[in-house]
Amino acid sequence: xxxxxxxxxxxxxxxxxxxxxxxxxxxxxxxxxxxxxxxxxxxxxxxxxxxxxxxxxxxxxxxxxxxxxxxxxxxxxxxxxxxxxxxxxxxxxxxxxxxxxxxxxxxxxxxxxxxxxxxxxxxxxxxxxxxxxxxxxxxxxxxxxxxxxxxxxxxxxxxxxxxxxxxxxxxxxxxxxxxxxxxxxxxxxxxxxxxxxxxxxxxxxxxxxxxxxxxxxxxxxxxxxxxxxxxxxxxxxxxxxxxxxxxxxxxxxxxxxxxxxxxxxxxxxxxxxxxxxxxxxxxxxxxxxxxxxxxxxxxxxxxxxxxxxxxxxxxxxxxxxxxxxxxxxxxxxxxxxxxxxxxxxxxxxxxxxxxxxxxxxxxxxxxxxxxxxxx
Numbered sequence: 541x542x543x544x545x546x547x548x549x550x551x552x553x554x555x556x557x558x559x560x561x562x563x564x565x566x567x568x569x570x571x572x573x574x575x576x577x578x579x580x581x582x583x584x585x586x587x588x589x590x591x592x593x594x595x596x597x598x599x600x601x602x603x604x605x606x607x608x609x610x611x612x613x614x615x616x617x618x619x620x621x622x623x624x625x626x627x628x629x630x631x632x633x634x635x636x637x638x639x640x641x642x643x644x645x646x647x648x649x650x651x652x653x654x655x656x657x658x659x660x661x662x663x664x665x666x667x668x669x670x671x672x673x674x675x676x677x678x679x680x681x682x683x684x685x686x687x688x689x690x691x692x693x694x695x696x697x698x699x700x701x702x703x704x705x706x707x708x709x710x711x712x713x714x715x716x717x718x719x720x721x722x723x724x725x726x727x728x729x730x731x732x733x734x735x736x737x738x739x740x741x742x743x744x745x746x747x748x749x750x751x752x753x754x755x756x757x758x759x760x761x762x763x764x765x766x767x768x769x770x771x772x773x774x775x776x777x778x779x780x781x782x783x784x785x786x787x788x789x790x791x792x793x794x795x796x797x798x799x800x801x802x803x804x805x806x807x808x809x810x811x812x813x814x815x816x817x818x819x820x821x822x823x824x825x826x827x828x829x830x831x832x833x834x835x836x837x838x839x840x841x842x843x844x845x846x847x848x849x850x851x852x853x854x855x856x857x858x859x860x861x862x863x864x865x866x867x868x869x870x871x872x873x874x875x876x877x878x879x880x881x882x883x884x885x886x887x888x889x890x891x892x893x894x895x896x897x898x899x900x901x902x903x904x905x906x907x908x909x910x911x912x913x914x915x
Contacts, residue, residue, distance in 0.1 A: 570691065570692065570694070570914045571911075571912060571913050571914060572585060572688070572691075572692050572910065572911060572912040573909075573911045574909065574910050574911070575607065575908070575909045576598055576607075576608050576609060576610045576907070576908075576909075577607060577608060578608070579598040579600075579608040580598060581596070581598075581610070581686075583629075584689060584691065585688065585689060585691075585692070586686045586687070586688065586689065587624070587629035587686065587687050587688070587689050588629075588686050589624040589625050589629055589687075590622050590623075590624050590683050590684075590685045590686070590687065590891070590893075591612070591622075591683070591684045591685055591686055591893060592617070592618060592684065595612070595613040595614065595615065595617075595618070595684060596610070596611070596612055596613070596686075597610075597611045597613070598610055598611065599611055601908065607908075609906050609907060609908050610906070610907040611904050611905070611906050611907075612684055612685075612686070612892075612893045612894060612904065612905045612907070613684070613902060613903070613904045614682050614684040614893075614894040614896070614902070614903055614904075615901075615902035615903075616900050616902070618682045618683070618684055618894075619679060619680075619681075619682060619898060620678060620679045620681065620683075621641065621678040621679075621681050621683060622683045623641075624687070629689060641759040642725075642727065642759055642760060642761050642762060643759050643761050643811055643812065643817075644676075644681065644720040644722070644895070644896075644897065645720070645761050645783055645809075645811035645817065646720075646783065646809040646810075646811065646817055646818040647718040647719075647720050647769045648769070648774065648776070648785040648788075648797070648807060648809075649718040649769040649770040649772055649774075649794060650716075650717070650718035650770075667680055667717065667719060667897050667898065668714070668717060669714075669719075669897070669898045669899050669900050670897070670898055675897075676814070679898075680897060680898045681895070681896070681897065681898060682894060682895070682896050682897075682898050682899070683893075683894070683895045684893045684894040684895075685725075685891040685892065685893035685894065685895055686891070686892060686893055687889060687890065687891040687892075688889065688890045688891075688912070692890070692912050693887045693888065693889050693890075694887060694888050694914055695885065695886075695887060695888075696728055696851060696852065696877065696880075696885070696886040696887055696888050697850065697851065697852040697854075697858065698850065698888070698914060698915070699848065699849070699850040699914075699915040700848075700849050700850070700888065700912060700913065700914050700915065701846065701847070701848050701849075701911075701912070701913040701915065702726075702846070702847045702849060702890060702910075702911070702912055703844060703845070703846045703847075703909070703910070703911040703912075704724060704766075704844070704845050704846075704892065704907065704909070704910055705842060705843070705844040705845075705907070705908040705909040705910075706723075706838065706842070706843065706845075706892075706905060706906060706907045706908065707838060707840065707841060707842045707843070707905075707906040707908075708723065708768055708771075708773070708838040708839055708840075708903075708905060708906075709771075709839070709840065709903045709904060710839045710840030712768075712770065712771030712839075712901075712903075713899055713900070713901030713903070714770075714899060714901075715770045715771055716770070718769050718770055719769060719770075719896060719897040719899060720767070720769055720896060720897050721767060721768040721769050721894070721895075721896035721897070722762070722765050722766070722767055722768075722894075722895040722896065723766050723767065723768050723892070723893070723894060723895075723905055724765070724766035724845075724890070724891070724892045724893075725762035725764070725765045725766070725890075725891050725895070726762055726763050726764040726765070726847075726849060726851075726888055726889070726890055727760070727762050727763065727888070727889045727890075727891065728760060728763050728851065728877045728878055728886050728887075728888060728889075729760075729886060729887060729889055730881040730884050730886055731760045731877065731878035731879070731880075731881065731886055732878060732879050732880070732881050733758045733760075733780070733781065733812070733878065733879070734779075734780030734781065734853075734878055734879050735879075756812075756813050756814060758812055758813075759812075760878055761778050761781075761783060761811045761812075762778065763777065763778045763851050763876055763877040763878075763888075764776070764777055764778070764847065764849065764851075764860055764876075765778075766845065768838070770794075771839060772788060772789050772791055772794065773788070773789040773835050773836075773837060773838045773843075774787065774788035774789060774835065775787045775788070775835070775862060775870075777825060777860060777872050777876060778811070778876070778877060778878075779808075779823035779824055779825055779874060779875050779876065779877075780875070780877075780878060780879075781810055781811050781812040781816075781821070782808050782809070782810060782811070782821035782822070782823045783808060783809055783810075783811050784804075784805040784807065784808040784809075784823050784825055785797055785805060785807050785808075786799075786805055786825070786827060786833060786862075786870055786872050787829075787833035787834070787835050787862060787869050787870045788833070788834070788835055789834070789835045789836065789837050789838075790832075790834050790835075799827055799829070799832065799833055800827075801827065801828060801829055801830075802826065802827070802828065803826065803827065804822070804823055804824070804825055804826060804827070804874075805823065805825055805827055808820065808821050808822065808823045808825075809821060823874065823875075824857065824874040824875040825872055825873070825874035825875075825876070826872070826873050826874050827870055827871070827872060828870065828871040828872075828873070829868075829869065829870040829871070830868060833862075833869055833870035834869070835864055835869060836864060836865065842906075842908060843864060843865060844864065844865050844866075845862070845863075845864055846862070846863040846864075847860060847861070847862055847863075848860065848861040848862075848863075849888065851876040851877045851888060852875075852876060852877065853875040853876070853877055853878070853879065853880075856873070856874075857873065857874045857875040857876055858873070858874075858875075858876040858877070859871060859872065859873045859876075860872045860876065890912070892905075892907065892910065893905060
């Protein structure tokens, strides 16, 4: 007997579906499909504690559909590291917790980003837009990111699919200094530093003038990052304090990372301590791909990136599979992320927007859609 014959009809079907969703609130609670359709931010989805909302807008998509997109702008008014004040998101964060910082770390677009002095210490190359002597001065960073609320933060080793449809500026103000520019990142929080089995840090020597310097504070880098240094779309994955480039847009001047299918990525660099930053390191990661792990550009054009993320360090580790515009790019397996903090199970947390070395240009990231599906 059909539903119509039972006298329910279409209206009844819709009401019944609503009742079922209300009666089972957790069935879809951990999944997200945000197309910014209302032309505003859904506060239950996003926390804006690390951005200037005055530079967040929702223009209509120029495709004539009448739909809206989210536009995150960064300009010279954005300066310095902005810590997340979770009191702005307490309704959805429920249990405020400190957000660990992260290091911008080395860039893979220019080699090297720093040189080693005769004394063995690093000589970092100058950011032309930074007026301070130390190019790593946090006043020379720009952060304009929004992060998913706790509803969409998952156990660290859970498999979660993230899909982002976005567009970056066609013109890039600086394409020669390899200024670091993160446009999406996955964090492990909380995390603790992985022990350096090779004793590399112990082998570092300090001269007398360095002996009284304060100990450097460790900050975890994103376990997975989508980057735009020099306007080149590329991806990095973290194995402890060893960062590896695992896929990149192919450009005539920069395509020498030497990936081999079934082997570890050869271009990996330390992110901590600063005395080792930009020096080569060896990771446990393995790459699987067809042909080459090539990305297509996001300069002035829409692209869709899908990430199947299941990080972890226990046993054989975790995996990350990358698909761009429906085409398989690369699968990364191995020990992804950092060690757990005892008695504090970590979560995987997602941010999107701009986190970069300071620049004097005004740049936008357009976002058409973000979907998150926990498996």
